[in-house]
Amino acid sequence: MAGIAITRRELTATELRAAAGKTKDSRGARRMLAIALVLEGVGRTTAAQTCGMDRQTLRDSVHRYNAEGISGLVNRIVPHRPRRLTPEQLAALAAWVEAGPDPVRDGVVRWRRRDLQHRIKAEFGVVRHERSVGKQLAALGFRRLSVRPQHPKSDPAAQEAFKKNSPKR
Numbered sequence: 001m002a003g004i005a006i007t008r009r010e011l012t013a014t015e016l017r018a019a020a021g022k023t024k025d026s027r028g029a030r031r032m033l034a035i036a037l038v039l040e041g042v043g044r045t046t047a048a049q050t051c052g053m054d055r056q057t058l059r060d061s062v063h064r065y066n067a068e069g070i071s072g073l074v075n076r077i078v079p080h081r082p083r084r085l086t087p088e089q090l091a092a093l094a095a096w097v098e099a100g101p102d103p104v105r106d107g108v109v110r111w112r113r114r115d116l117q118h119r120i121k122a123e124f125g126v127v128r129h130e131r132s133v134g135k136q137l138a139a140l141g142f143r144r145l146s147v148r149p150q151h152p153k154s155d156p157a158a159q160e161a162f163k164k165n166s167p168k169r
Contacts, residue, residue: 004059006038007066013039019070028074031061035073038062084126085136093120094140103152110149113137 011019013036020032030051037047038058048058064072085093096119101108108115113133121127128136134144 004062004066006035006062008069011070013037016070023074025074031058031065031073032070034058035061035065084128085120085124089120089124089126090136090140092123093136094142097137097140097142109152 016032016036016039020029020036023029023032030053034047034051034053035058037050038044042050044055044058048055051058053061061073093116096116097111101111101115103109106115106119113130116137117128117130117133120133
């Protein structure tokens with residue numbers, strides 16, 4: 001059973017090896033070396049195993065080489081998915097964290113990731129996982145450390161008076 005024929009013949013196996021040595025893309029270099037082995041007459045299974053890939057991967061590489069030449073063997077840059085929160089929304093999130101929650105509106109005395117997750121969904125209509133909210137906070141420069149929460153109806157003067165009047169041990 002014969003494999004897919006390599007129809008491009010402008011580069012020899014030696015030239016493919018030289019191109020593999022010059023490229024900075026290691027996966028592309030492995031594809032070039034595997035095709036060079038096939039051009040030299042090595043079996044497809046052996047060529048694929050020698051270069052650390054499956055026969056199917058080598059077959060796909062041969063298709064790409066036949067269609068696009070050596071440029072088809074290098075890794076393609078895949079664009080990243082756009083961010084779910086815009087820079088303006090990120091600035092608003094940072095402002096919320098800096099200001100702290102409003103106990104009346106938010107129903108909490110300190111922010112948790114879950115609370116911010118619900119607020120982001122309510123304000124922006126963007127659903128984020130709780131862990132993603134934590135990663136976003138870390139990217140904004142916030143750390144997990146937080147001050148001890150204080151009850152909204154606490155009286156600092158009464159607390160100080162209690163400290164001063166407490167008997168010493």
